[in-house]
Every structure is written in C-alpha cells, then in structure tokens.
Amino acid sequence: MAASGQREYVAIAKPVMLENNQMSLAFERRLLEGSCMSRSRVSCTLITGFLGSGKTTLVRHILRNRGDLRIAVLVNEYSEVDIDGVIVHNAHSHASLGLPSAELASGCACCTKQNDMKQAVKDLMVGGHDFDHLIIETSGVADPGPLALMLEELNVQLHLIVTVVDAENLLNVLDNPIARRQLSFAEIVLINKCDLASLGTISDVEDKVEAEIGNVRVVRCRFAQVPLPLVVDVIEAVSPAPSSMSNDDAGVMSHEKVITQTTLRRAADNQSKTDADSDGTRKVPGSHSDKDGKEDAKAERRRKLANANRDIHIHEELGFTSLVFKSDEPILLSAFQDFVRNGVLKTHGLLRAKGVLWFQEDRNNRYVFQYSGKKRAETVCDSVWESPPSVKVVFIGRDSDALKALRSSLSQAVSPPSRDDAADVGVGKAKQFAAMVAADQRFQLLSSGGALGADNIEGTQGGSELLHKLAPSLVRFGMVGYPLKSITEAVLNTDLMCTVNASGALFLTAATPPHCGHFLQLAFGATSESDEAAQDPSVCWKIISDIASRVLIRAHRDVCPCRCDYTRSA
Ligand SMILES: Nc1nc2c(ncn2[C@@H]2O[C@H](COP(=O)(O)OP(=O)(O)OP(=O)(O)O)[C@@H](O)[C@H]2O)c(=O)[nH]1
Structure with missing residues (x-):
C-alpha cells in the first residue's frame, strides 16, 4: 500500500518475468495476510458480450499474462463446434499445465446448456479446487442473468461480470434485446476494438453506455488488453508506484472513465458507487476488506436484474441460428478468397463466422478465420497443425437460408470447378x-x-x-x-x-x-x-x-x- 494510503495496482500486460514475480509475490502476500478469498470458495469472473465483441480475445489476453496464477477456463459456444475452445487452448495449453478447462458447445449456457455448465462448475469444485480463479466466457448470445444466479446457487464467488463491447459496432447491435441485456449486467464495460473506431464513435459509445446503465466503470481498449487486476480477482501490487504504470504498455488506450454522478436508474447501483470512491482511488473489486458489503450489494443487483425480463432469452424468437461446415479435405485458398469477398461480405443477416482452415496451398499450417462486427473478416496463420488437419467453419446469423447458401458455396472451395489451365x-x-x-x-x-x-x-x-x-x-x-x-x-x-x-x-x-x-x-x-x-x-x-x-x-x-x-x- 502506498504511503498516502491509496492502493496501487500493477498494469500486467507484457509477459516479462518481473510482472510474473509481482503477481506471484502479491498473491502469496495475500494468502499470508489471509485476505485472499477462502480456498473453499471459487472466485470467478463472468465474461459476456455480443457476438464477436472480443470475449475470447480477452480470455487469451488473461491466459497469456496470468503469470503464476492458475486460471481455470470454461468456454460456452452457441454453435455445434467449439472454435473458441480450440483457439483458447492452443493459446495456452491448459492440459499441459494441468489446469482445468472445458468447452460447452452446441447451445447456450443460459438455457439449453445450463445444466452442463452447472455440472462443469461442480466438477471443478469437487474435492477442493487447485486453481486461483475461474473465468467463464459465455456465448455471444447468452443472457448472463441465469448464469449469475446459477453461480450464486453453487456458492461460487462471482467476483465480476465483464461486458465486452465492440466500439465500432455497439450502436448497431443494441437494438438486439440480448446485447442490451448483456450490457445491463455489466459491472465493468470494456470498450474494445478502439483501433477500428473514430474518437467520435468511441465517445458516442461511452455516452450510450452511460445512458443505458448509468454508473459503471468503462475502459477503452484494443484487443482487450487491460491490466489483469481490472478483470481478475488478483492482487494489490507491491510495486511499482502509479507514475511508473504505463497504460500504453498495458494496451489500454485511455484511462478508465469512472462516471460518478449520473442518474442512478437502478436501486442496486449502490454497489457500483463504492467502486469509485469520492477521492478517486481506484479499487479492484473483491480484493479488500470492504468486500463483503460490496459482494452482497452486487449479488442483490444481479438477482434483481436476472429476475426482471427472465423470459427474454429464447434464441429462436430472437432469430439466431447457426450452421457448421466441416471438411476433411483442404480447401483452395484462391477459392476461399473469392468466397469471402462474394459470399461472406455480401450475405445479409450473417452476424458472425469463425473457424479453423486447412488450405491446399499451405498444408502444414492451421489458419483461423474470423468474421465479426462491421463486416470485418480476417484469416491468420495460427500455428502448425498439431492435430489431424481439417476445415471447420461456424456461421451464426438470422437467416437460415442465407447461411445454407454460404455453407454450400464454401463446400465448392474444396474442389472448385476450374479450367484445365x-x-x-x-x-x-x-x-x-x-x-x-x-x-x-x-x-x-x-x-x-x-x-x-x-x-x-x-x-x-x-x-x-x-x-x-x-x-x-x-x-x-x-x-x-x-x-x-x-x-x-x-x-x-x-x-x-x-x-x-x-x-x-x-x-x-x-x-x-x-x-x-x-x-x-x-x-x-x-x-x-x-x-x-x-x-x-x-x-x-x-x-x-x-x-x-x-x-x-x-x-x-x-x-x-x-x-x-x-x-x-x-
Ligand atoms: N481490430 C481489432 N480486432 C479485434 C479486437 N479485439 C478482437 N478483435 C478481433 O475480433 C474478432 C472476434 O474476436 P473474439 O474475441 O473471437 O470475439 P468473441 O466475443 O469471443 O466472439 P464470440 O464468442 O463468437 O461471440 C477476432 O478476429 C479478433 O481478432 C480489437 O481490439 N481490434
């Protein structure tokens, strides 16, 4: 703690040894002080946000920079194939570290997959847990309400609900009730993809967030690169002093914005106020002595929100549908380029696409395909194939015929009709x-x-x-x-x-x-x-x-x- 009595936090982003040491030292110190969460209670961060906003990117960022923290991960995927699970695990192989992780594909953890999610969390807790923190990534169309209630029922300490939003696309998706609901549960909002949006748009997004949910902590970022203590139940830092903290280093594009005096639209906002003290001291929720009161207020707020509009989440009524394309044969990159330009980018109602690709032109390497937000498509070589190569692409949207047409045109990229020459x-x-x-x-x-x-x-x-x-x-x-x-x-x-x-x-x-x-x-x-x-x-x-x-x-x-x-x- 600083001499002034203000607490200090380390921006953890660059994977260098010093930071790792700081994290483990601080964690050890907390354990010794007994101020850590009880080992019998799992501490958890719930990451929510609309399709393609950057949730998996945040999970990857956390895993990459976790230092010595042992982080368990549960990923819920709406579609039948769990692309995120593949990407996340490859990023920081949990299995090799002996850390628990699970993927729950083919349904939403807030409804059809709720029992599976419950079981997965219970399995993690059996016989006492040997990890420091649990991260749950919801699907992009999940209602966080039922999940928050379920975690409470399981006696999990839900430290924080993080809502990730796409700076470039938020204003377009907010007419969707699920996107609104995900935002309403936010205890911190990460305005992600700030590199794609103008300052004016980012400012409009902040105003919109404030208008929607009032008093909440808002952080601008790109590639979800935020200091870990903002989103994970760690650690009061031992050093360095705040002046040596670099937001740039941490990938945060501007200092977090703490809205202090806004119209409080919900009774439960008392809790949020305690997050931003009048003296401006930054606090990491859940890590200090005022924790119990704050936790109760948080839980109360979540219960109220979850019980309001319970029936909002019926995927079919909201019109979401998903389709998967799979092939054990490689596709032709030149045909895939054509497919993206003339298929993906021109399909109305396609909200999200992602997958792993195997190209005929480059058979050794695995590529990851992403389409999200405002018609942003990219394909990046991710690693060499460590498993039998194949092609798996998921399409999520509202128009099932359009998705079927996309799937069939991708299938032609496996062996496209071509001229002899x-x-x-x-x-x-x-x-x-x-x-x-x-x-x-x-x-x-x-x-x-x-x-x-x-x-x-x-x-x-x-x-x-x-x-x-x-x-x-x-x-x-x-x-x-x-x-x-x-x-x-x-x-x-x-x-x-x-x-x-x-x-x-x-x-x-x-x-x-x-x-x-x-x-x-x-x-x-x-x-x-x-x-x-x-x-x-x-x-x-x-x-x-x-x-x-x-x-x-x-x-x-x-x-x-x-x-x-x-x-x-x-
Ligand atoms: N330019 C840019 N791209 C980003 C940023 N954050 C994430 N992306 C890209 O956005 C795409 C979607 O990111 P994900 O993290 O998979 O999004 P998600 O919320 O997990 O998606 P779903 O789980 O499918 O809903 C990927 O191509 C990311 O690389 C960012 O800050 N800037």
Missing part, C-alpha cells in the same frame, strides 16, 4: 504480381513459388516453422518496417490487411501471426469469372499499393520527426 494461369499471375511487389521499395517479397522458385523461406522474419512449401500460385509479401521510428512490419501489415479486406475488393490472409510480422499472402488461380477479373495482377497490385500509401501516412503521422528531418526541412 487454371494452375498455369495462377502461376503466371503470381509471377507478374510478385515482380510488381519486388520492384517496390516499400515492400519485401518473402516468397513466391512461381516467381522465384524459392519455396522455402527459412531465415525470414516470418519464422521457418510457419513457412513451408508454397504452392507456386501463392505470393507472400509484406511492408518494410521502419525500426528507427518504431514502426514495425506487424503494424503496417495488419493495417494494410485490415484496410484491403474492408474494401471488399481483395481478401488478403496473414501468413504469419502478429508477433511474427503479420506477413501477407495472396493466392492466384481464378475459379469463377468474377474472380478472374478480380485476380488481374495489375488490379490487385494497384489496390494494395494505393492502400499501402495511406497506411504509411497513418503510421508516420504520430511519429516525431528526428533531427535529420528538421535539418532537411530547414
């Missing part, structure tokens, strides 16, 4: 495109099977383990970073991919994960007439090159010019 045409186009990339100094050509015959790019920054034999119709490339200005390749390539894909004219996939530079790839080999036109190498290059200019302007905008630049301009 499609392979040669693809290789020829790849060569032309690769030559244009190679001639531009802003870019680096990593590999092109067709153009260079260099199908092994070991030694590149992409990391050899992710880059194996390439199909000759595939071109891998990326923008050159500016290390002296701290502009990394990953930042440039991510922005380039995001902007190109949002334009709908092309669909780029990332051949390496963000920490390996997020290098991009484009496959050639047209399968339809529309695709044929879109795959003209000169057209593709013009789109990418124009957007690259905008990406560079954006990246350099916030960089202070160095002295050489001043000299030159003087």
Whole structure:
C-alpha cells in the first residue's frame, strides 16, 4: 500500500518475468495476510458480450499474462463446434499445465446448456479446487442473468461480470434485446476494438453506455488488453508506484472513465458507487476488506436484474441460428478468397463466422478465420497443425437460408470447378504480381513459388516453422518496417490487411501471426469469372499499393520527426 494510503495496482500486460514475480509475490502476500478469498470458495469472473465483441480475445489476453496464477477456463459456444475452445487452448495449453478447462458447445449456457455448465462448475469444485480463479466466457448470445444466479446457487464467488463491447459496432447491435441485456449486467464495460473506431464513435459509445446503465466503470481498449487486476480477482501490487504504470504498455488506450454522478436508474447501483470512491482511488473489486458489503450489494443487483425480463432469452424468437461446415479435405485458398469477398461480405443477416482452415496451398499450417462486427473478416496463420488437419467453419446469423447458401458455396472451395489451365494461369499471375511487389521499395517479397522458385523461406522474419512449401500460385509479401521510428512490419501489415479486406475488393490472409510480422499472402488461380477479373495482377497490385500509401501516412503521422528531418526541412 502506498504511503498516502491509496492502493496501487500493477498494469500486467507484457509477459516479462518481473510482472510474473509481482503477481506471484502479491498473491502469496495475500494468502499470508489471509485476505485472499477462502480456498473453499471459487472466485470467478463472468465474461459476456455480443457476438464477436472480443470475449475470447480477452480470455487469451488473461491466459497469456496470468503469470503464476492458475486460471481455470470454461468456454460456452452457441454453435455445434467449439472454435473458441480450440483457439483458447492452443493459446495456452491448459492440459499441459494441468489446469482445468472445458468447452460447452452446441447451445447456450443460459438455457439449453445450463445444466452442463452447472455440472462443469461442480466438477471443478469437487474435492477442493487447485486453481486461483475461474473465468467463464459465455456465448455471444447468452443472457448472463441465469448464469449469475446459477453461480450464486453453487456458492461460487462471482467476483465480476465483464461486458465486452465492440466500439465500432455497439450502436448497431443494441437494438438486439440480448446485447442490451448483456450490457445491463455489466459491472465493468470494456470498450474494445478502439483501433477500428473514430474518437467520435468511441465517445458516442461511452455516452450510450452511460445512458443505458448509468454508473459503471468503462475502459477503452484494443484487443482487450487491460491490466489483469481490472478483470481478475488478483492482487494489490507491491510495486511499482502509479507514475511508473504505463497504460500504453498495458494496451489500454485511455484511462478508465469512472462516471460518478449520473442518474442512478437502478436501486442496486449502490454497489457500483463504492467502486469509485469520492477521492478517486481506484479499487479492484473483491480484493479488500470492504468486500463483503460490496459482494452482497452486487449479488442483490444481479438477482434483481436476472429476475426482471427472465423470459427474454429464447434464441429462436430472437432469430439466431447457426450452421457448421466441416471438411476433411483442404480447401483452395484462391477459392476461399473469392468466397469471402462474394459470399461472406455480401450475405445479409450473417452476424458472425469463425473457424479453423486447412488450405491446399499451405498444408502444414492451421489458419483461423474470423468474421465479426462491421463486416470485418480476417484469416491468420495460427500455428502448425498439431492435430489431424481439417476445415471447420461456424456461421451464426438470422437467416437460415442465407447461411445454407454460404455453407454450400464454401463446400465448392474444396474442389472448385476450374479450367484445365487454371494452375498455369495462377502461376503466371503470381509471377507478374510478385515482380510488381519486388520492384517496390516499400515492400519485401518473402516468397513466391512461381516467381522465384524459392519455396522455402527459412531465415525470414516470418519464422521457418510457419513457412513451408508454397504452392507456386501463392505470393507472400509484406511492408518494410521502419525500426528507427518504431514502426514495425506487424503494424503496417495488419493495417494494410485490415484496410484491403474492408474494401471488399481483395481478401488478403496473414501468413504469419502478429508477433511474427503479420506477413501477407495472396493466392492466384481464378475459379469463377468474377474472380478472374478480380485476380488481374495489375488490379490487385494497384489496390494494395494505393492502400499501402495511406497506411504509411497513418503510421508516420504520430511519429516525431528526428533531427535529420528538421535539418532537411530547414
Ligand atoms: N481490430 C481489432 N480486432 C479485434 C479486437 N479485439 C478482437 N478483435 C478481433 O475480433 C474478432 C472476434 O474476436 P473474439 O474475441 O473471437 O470475439 P468473441 O466475443 O469471443 O466472439 P464470440 O464468442 O463468437 O461471440 C477476432 O478476429 C479478433 O481478432 C480489437 O481490439 N481490434
């Protein structure tokens, strides 16, 4: 505790040893002081939020930065196949750590899967638990109310309900009763995806949140990167002093906003007020001596909310439906690019899609496909296959016919009807495109099977383990970073991919994960007439090159010019 009597908290984000030590030291200290939650009671954070808002991203962030904390995870997936479970576990293999985790797919934990969720929590508690904290991620269409009641019934200490919202898309989804309900339960709101929204939109979202639920803690972030103590029942820090805390380091884009004097629309808001003391001291809920009173008030508020509008959650009435596409054969990347541009991005009523992909052009690596929010689609190479490769994609939306049409057009990507000379045409186009990339100094050509015959790019920054034999119709490339200005390749390539894909004219996939530079790839080999036109190498290059200019302007905008630049301009 600081000399002033104010408590200090560590922003835990970068996975460095120092932070891990701080976490475990602080946790040990709490255990010694006896101020920790009783070991007989499981402490839990419930993460809710609408489809695609960033819940799994938050879980991954917590697992990546948990230090020595032992965190158990329960993931509930609405659709039949649990993509999140696959992604989360791969991110931080629980099994190898001996930590409990479970996936509950094919239904919502607030209704059809409630008994399964109850059983899963009970199983975790059998014989005393050997983890420090439990994270439950609800499905994107779950009502958190019944879950909160169920946890209370099981004597789980529900530390916090975190609602994650998509800054870019919240105002569009709030007409959905489930999205509203998820927001109403929030005890902290993470306004995520702030990198995709303008400051004006973020501010509108904050106003909307305030108007909807009044007094609540709101934190802006991107990729759900918030200091762990905000969302997990840990730890008063031993050091450092607040001045040394860097929100940037933690990925928080601005300081949390504590709304102190707003119209309190619900009787239960007394609890929330205690979260923000009048002296402005930040507190981590549930970690201090005033905990019991706060916990009671929280529980009371949750009960009231859960019992109001109990019948709101009937998925069929709300019109949600999900479909799964599965294949044990790899799909053609060039056909998948076409499928995203002409299928996914143009399907009205598709709310969410996600899956794991196996491409014919790159058989060794597993790709993760995501579609969410305001028509944002991305496919990123995640890891090498550690299990038998396959394709699994989940579509969630309101129009089952549209979803069926999508599924059938994806099935054609496994063996698309193609011209006899499609392979040669693809290789020829790849060569032309690769030559244009190679001639531009802003870019680096990593590999092109067709153009260079260099199908092994070991030694590149992409990391050899992710880059194996390439199909000759595939071109891998990326923008050159500016290390002296701290502009990394990953930042440039991510922005380039995001902007190109949002334009709908092309669909780029990332051949390496963000920490390996997020290098991009484009496959050639047209399968339809529309695709044929879109795959003209000169057209593709013009789109990418124009957007690259905008990406560079954006990246350099916030960089202070160095002295050489001043000299030159003087
Ligand atoms: N640009 C950007 N993308 C983000 C951010 N946070 C998450 N995403 C992306 O948004 C997509 C959906 O994120 P998830 O974490 O899977 O969302 P979710 O809420 O778990 O989705 P469901 O469980 O299916 O409802 C993924 O492609 C993420 O990489 C962010 O802050 N900025």
